[in-house]
Amino acid sequence: MQHLSILPILLPLITGALLLLPPLSKNIKRQRIATLLSMFAQVVVGFALVTHVQTEGVTQYILGDWRPPFGIVLVADSMSTVMVAVTNFLAFGALCYATGSYDRAGGYFYPLFMFQVMGINGAFLTGDAFNLFVFFEILLIASYALLVHGGGKQKTQATVHYVILNLAGSSVFLFGLGILYGTLGTLNIADMAQKVSELDGSVVILTKIGALMLLVVFGMKSAMLPLHFWLPKTYSSASAPVAAIFAVMTKVGIYSILRIHGVVFGDEAGELAHIAQSWLWPLALMTIVVGTIGVLASPSLKLVTANLVVLSAGTLLVCAALQNEAATSAALYYMIHSTLVAGGMFLLADLIGRQRGKAEDRFVMAKAMDNPVFLAIFFSIAAVAVIGMPPFSGFIGKIMILQSVQSATEQMWVWPIVLLSSLGSLIALSRAGTTLFWRYSTTNKQSNEDSQPIHLGEWLGIVLLLSASPILALFAGPLTELTNEAAAYLFNPSLSVDALLTAPLSKGGF
């Protein structure tokens, strides 16, 4: 149990490395089994970690036995472990789906997928600012490689934009980190939080610039307006399991904002308290609006889903802008919900597209599907959940968010926009659903043979991810308790910062 909190990083790393070596490297079947087993273990680890933190409290993994703030630490608290669990669960679903056919659409699918998971988990767990950059890069480079998986002009084109933007973003990240190191002289996030409160003089201004540069970077990863442009095309052109795992990537950005701009530059930061807020506010709200417009404008289910990711990012950024406990708790719940549902929807969109011949998942008349009932049921679950209608998870998240808005002025902005965005998605998704499932031509039934049958793994992937939504709603009670606790922890610096810096001094060769 001592090493539990590093397993979400090591397991995929080791699996990824082993997949490159014989006897796994040349045999896709073995790779499939190995990856599924490993991923399942990771799911178990994810949940174990959540319970571990619940029972034992926050765990700090001191890498290399170099005490913080000098070495790198992993911080397993409620928030990070929940995100890890979600990532692993999502990845497992996507992986199941990939066993259908996608794993053979190009080389190295499984190792890259493992590295992708590793990067995401690492970004959630790390308690070190520069290490966060490294994990960002891991998840990015893996995502570049996965994005081109399957090939095709559209993917290449989307990748060009995605890669270049992110490379520019990484430069900004490093500028920001450089400034923060240059003023604070430390990289451990908890230590940074402490140092920030001690700053004075003109250095404060420099620190502020660094922090805001980081905000730009995180904002881009989380698809904050006006840096969201890359997302719809990128996500909608990725192959289904890849798009599914991408669903959690925007969350990494938001999570980082919550961590850095919420905690380091939180209540205790003196002059630098809540510096991100004034920027986040308008941008987050505008992101929701533009996301909604995007959802309305999307001509295909994949694009709808991609724009829904933007929309949910905007919603989450609003929570980040609110910077209060309730909002953070809401954000966490909503993050879990929107990640899994969006992931499931990407898979679903792919399956639907596959069964509709040339029309794919576009909202035009097409041939009837082979498995309309199954797909319709899950489409409904997904749609209801993302719109935020009961009885699935979306509505709880939405209510939590609405309830977390405290001042009247904030309410005046957030409530209408959040609610109208629901309306927008309602309109779009009802149009989508009715067209996809009911507008079919009855003439060319003979072409049914074209579409390949749904593979067992594909069923499983969709069922896993989308059935999460009802479950999240059903167990919303304990879950919100968990998210409340996570938020409370984050907002109590004496817990989240001080404790992390007073680890025992134990180092030396042995």
Add this chain to the structure above:
Amino acid sequence: MEGIYAFCVGLMTACGIFLTLRGRTFSVVVGLTLLSYAVNLFLFASGRLKLDAAAVLGMSEEYGDPLPQALVLTAIVIGFAMTAFAVILAMRARADLGNDHVDGRIPQTKESARQKAGGQR
């Protein structure tokens, strides 16, 4: 010294940014490379400049800040990996899309549109 160092970093950044704003993949990649050089210098200088203070024990009386150096090393390697990917991606895009514009299509400027129209007439 700090002044000209800062000037150089700023100038390289500006040059890099200008190139990344161009429309062809190659220029963008060159720009990103230039930008990453600038970033590395920036990150390096965040530990302040020192002469004759290499962080090798016993080789000098005082030591420069070794941490930013380690960070820059990591950043260089990561930057290299990223640039390599971007370079090959540029090739792939040319192969797949038939041109090397970052958008995969040559944008029609007003002039070229006019020429085209003129040619058809």
Add this chain to the structure above:
Amino acid sequence: MSFLPMPFHSLLLFVVWLLLNSSISPGHILLAAFFAISIPLLVNSMRNEQPKIKKPWLAIRYFFMVLKDILVANIQVAVLVLGPIKNLKPGFVAIPLDVTSDVGITLLASTVSLTPGTVSVEISEDKQWLYVHALHLDNEQDLIDEIKQRYERPIKEILGC
């Protein structure tokens, strides 16, 4: 496959290792020996067959002669470079080759490049001609003779071909 496929290289590696570390401690001698043996074994497959050095002493003499020529060459070139440019009489010269091995040709071409006023620009495809550019060419035949006499002959002897 022999234990020391490239004895000359092995020796070179051994020496270079010690040079690099500026040390002749037993540990470094051991390491030097290790690399001197292992690296040639590693790269042996990456080599074309090359002639052996037949006359090592001549090789050393040749080496120092070339060093001296380099010094002289440079002073000549310095004068030419700094002097009035319009006096320069550059020219291309084709030198018929007697050495046949690749190594020999390369060695000759390199020497020519490093020594007075000439740079090897090309070797004909049939390896019969070395094309040279001279910075200041007074007499073509003198140059050809000098190169053949002063450099090509010893190389031929050293490599035995």
Add this chain to the structure above:
Amino acid sequence: MSFYTELLITVLLVIGGVFLLVGSIGLARLPDIFTRLHGPTKATTLGITGILLSSLIYQTITQSRFSVSELLITLFLLITAPVAANMIAKTALHRDNPAIPRTTGQSLMSKIRTRQPADAQEED
């Protein structure tokens, strides 16, 4: 450090510096690519050798241990400089960079470019 060693180091250094400069002046001043080749290939090589030697002596003396690793660089440069010159010359010829008009033996240039023997008949 004795006066004579210092003098030796100084002389070597100055020789090195001067020849490096001469090589670069040649590169900048000479009229065509083929003449320019001579500067870097020879003068620069000698120049760097001078500097490396002075460094070798200096380091050996100041660090009171045998520091001859500079020899390796010298060796390296001596081996590679002619090859680099050859490659550059090949490039220049391949791309038909002109030699100044008074260059003799220009008739050879097309043969050199195509790597034909000097005694080959002109095709046309």
Add this chain to the structure above:
Amino acid sequence: MNTLLCIPLLVLLGTLVPLCSTRYSRTACAFLTAALPAVALFLVLQLAPAILDGQRFQTAIEWVPSLGLSLAFRLDGLSLLFSLLILGIGLLVILYARYYLSSNDNIGKFFCYLILFMFAMLGVVMSDNLIQMWVFWELTSISSFLLISFWGHKSDARKGARMALTITGTGGLFLLAGLLMLGNVVGSFELQTVLDSGDMIRASSAYPIITVLILIGAFTKSAQFPFHFWLPNAMAAPTPVSAYLHSATMVKAGIFLMARFYPSLAGTDLWFLMVSMTGLATFLLGGYLALFQHDLKGLLANSTISHLGLITLLLGMGSDLALVAAIFHIINHATFKASLFMAAGIIDHESGSRDMRQLNGLWKYMPYTATLAMVASMAMAGVPLLNGFLSKEMFFNETLHQNSLGSISWMVPVLATLGGVLSVAYSLRFIHDVFFNGEPINLPKTPHEPPRYMRVPVEVLVALCLAVGIFPSFIVGDLLYSASNAALNGDVPSYSLAIWHGFNIPLLMSAIALVGGLVVYYNRQHLFKFQAQFPTNDPKILFERAIQQLVNKATWFIGFTENGSLQRYMYFLMMLTIVVSAYPLLDLDATAGHRPEIPLDALSITGAVLLSLASLATVIWHRRRMVALLTLSVVGLIVTLAFARFSAPDLALTQLSVEVVTIILLMLALFFLPQKTPKESSPRRVVRDLGISAMIGGIVGTVIFALMTRPLDTISDFFTENSKTGGGGTNVVNVILVDFRGFDTLGEITVLGIAALGIFKLIARMRLYMPSSNEQGRPWSSDRHPLMLSVVSQSLLPLALLVSAYIFLRGHNMPGGGFIAGLITSVAIIQQYVAHGVDWIKDRLKLDYQIMIGSGIGIATLTGLGSWLFGRPFLTSWFDYFYLPVIGKFELASAMLFDLGVFLTVVGATMLILANLGQLTTSERAVYEEEA
């Protein structure tokens, strides 16, 4: 388990029954489906006596405590009344639907949706928690969407369902907002608390907005003007759905809501104005529109709107008696309208048409049904001895007793009478146009009586109309009282349910309505002509057009903003960066800090000038790509020297080797790319970009200058102090890399490995255009492997490897390390590729680069894992000094092994990239050239 909870649960369970019983006959399916709701009804009836005695049942289970959301149910008078309607009429509809649906329809699915709706509706009326009520409210929207779109292959059904969902969904959002605010004002989401805090709510500043929000929710659901238009379009649903949803249940949800929150919200001018005026408008508009419908169901739908308006009007009047009347009319309307819909369904079913212009004289063909329908429509018209009459009398009476409109209060009874006239007229039209008025025209089928049991539900309902009409207080007196009691939260005023109240004004109004209705109907041709002057705006088309326009606008907007131009996206990224960083920078009073600066010297100035010139040259000549590469190399070289100058030898080494490999890579790529960049940026764009770049450059320069001139207190001393003692190496940078922050390095080599894999993917199946001549059109040189280069490269390889080994081994104590060593090795191998070509190497060098990457990452990870054996965290380093005779003292460290992993990964990754890229163009692959 408590009975109360069982009621909704049974119904919820009931949704599964039809799905399981589809394989049986339709009758069996219907009966099985009905079973659980019947039990639920039984349970409700069991509790009924106690409730009628004034008791209230409540139960709650926690769901999301932190939100105040619990599963809380209550059964009081109002809930009881609605539950009875929902379950009772629901059961009748099930029976009816069994006959109505054809064998082509999936009856199991239908019943599933229907019961789901029943569950949702029950949930709404039984909710004891505001949020839960909203949950069920939304569920009714969803389930009604499914029901309306049951025949989804029909365009009408899809559009109608979407419209209903959109409108009611919008209302739901308003409602949610309202309920949340309400709960926040009260401090609790428990219904009873909210009902008890009416005064507090009305006094709160949020009251107006809460009321408006909740009322919008109610109005949309109950099809009140101006949201009424969705209801006629929902008639695309199968008729049992209409009979259920659009008479007794769904549309009544809004009414229920207003009744439910009556104690909390009513009694203010705002309430009065909004509710009663909306009700009045809806009442008249619905009646008027009903008159002109040719579609039987359309007429009924509009009449429903009208009656809902009537009820709303009553609820808005603010008098308690009006509320009683409203509740009474809820019951009556439910019974007669459900039966009318069913009758309409029978007619449609048996004659194949719902168009009143075709349907004539059905009396002859289906006298029994006709009788039932006529009785029901007379109830609708308010004919005495039928239930509609009674509630309408009460309504008229109430209109007389309100005076909230001041001096124009008289208009209310007048307009109410006018509404009565209209309802008589359209009822007449229903009767006359369908059952009389000559012979049917072009009916698809010859009409006849429906199956026996299809009529039963109608019979039951009509009987109820009669029974209530004749013995009102006996049949519904208690129920009405108890419902009113609940709705008013106590204090029911006295009223009398009697057929005869003597000659009074309401009776006169009724008479006027009857006569007026006859007159209007008689002169209907004139009215129709009058109406024909107006353009017919089908709300469905308008709505669809509006939505389409919304989508078009959205599409335009997205097309405009996300125009697929990377340059624009980059522009936004840069601009945002500028804005966020320039803004704080304005506050920085002095750029320079107090840290002493290093004095300038000639060397530095030279470096700076060279760097600047080279950078600028790269920009200026970026369109000549090869030249740009060369100037870029110069920049790289100077950066290398800068690192060396500022005491970072490791950085210098790394920068240099990376730069060379990058340039080689760029050249490899450039071969397949155009050699020149066309001039395509407009001068304006260039100026703009120059501005952006200058600003970012300026900001970056300023910031770094400001940083460098300010003192810094860092954690770095720890590293220099512990490097030797704790990490076993004197090169602190390297010790940081492999030990203090080894985790970063592990990540970094992973990045490199992934990049190689990704590049491999990019290269696979790449179809390249291989130019056969250079940018001048000159064919390539024939000399593939220049002689001198080949010979010298071969000799240099062992030397390079030795240097690489040297750099590797010394890394821990001196500048160097696995990464640089790896790059040197790679470059040495690349040099062999350059000199000898891929084929030559392939025969001689058998390295699997993929395995190298895997094992490199593996070794580094395993080294880290080794510390687990000693109970230490991942990557805890180990080193020790040993002594051997002859060799002397030497050090062994786990960091070496870790660095070996780094080395292998670097070589593997670099070579996987370069060798594969080279392979792309080997002789065997020359085929691409021809294809391109």
Add this chain to the structure above:
Amino acid sequence: MLSWALFFVTICICIALFLNLWRLLVGPHISDRIMALDTMYINAIALLMLYGIYMQTSLYFEAALLIAMLGFVSTSALCKYLLRGDIIE
């Protein structure tokens, strides 16, 4: 004496570097530019050695060695590119 020599040589090399850059920028042929770059590498080595003497350290020796090695690789690859287009064929 030595420090004077160091200063003198530094100036020499600085001038040399400027001359190299000038040649690199003006060309006129791409081969001229490559040659200029190659010369720059060598001058850079000299600079590093000087710096080593000046600072009395051998820390920068490896950097010089690497420039020597990699500069050659770079030059030959550049030329190969111009000759053949494909540097690894």
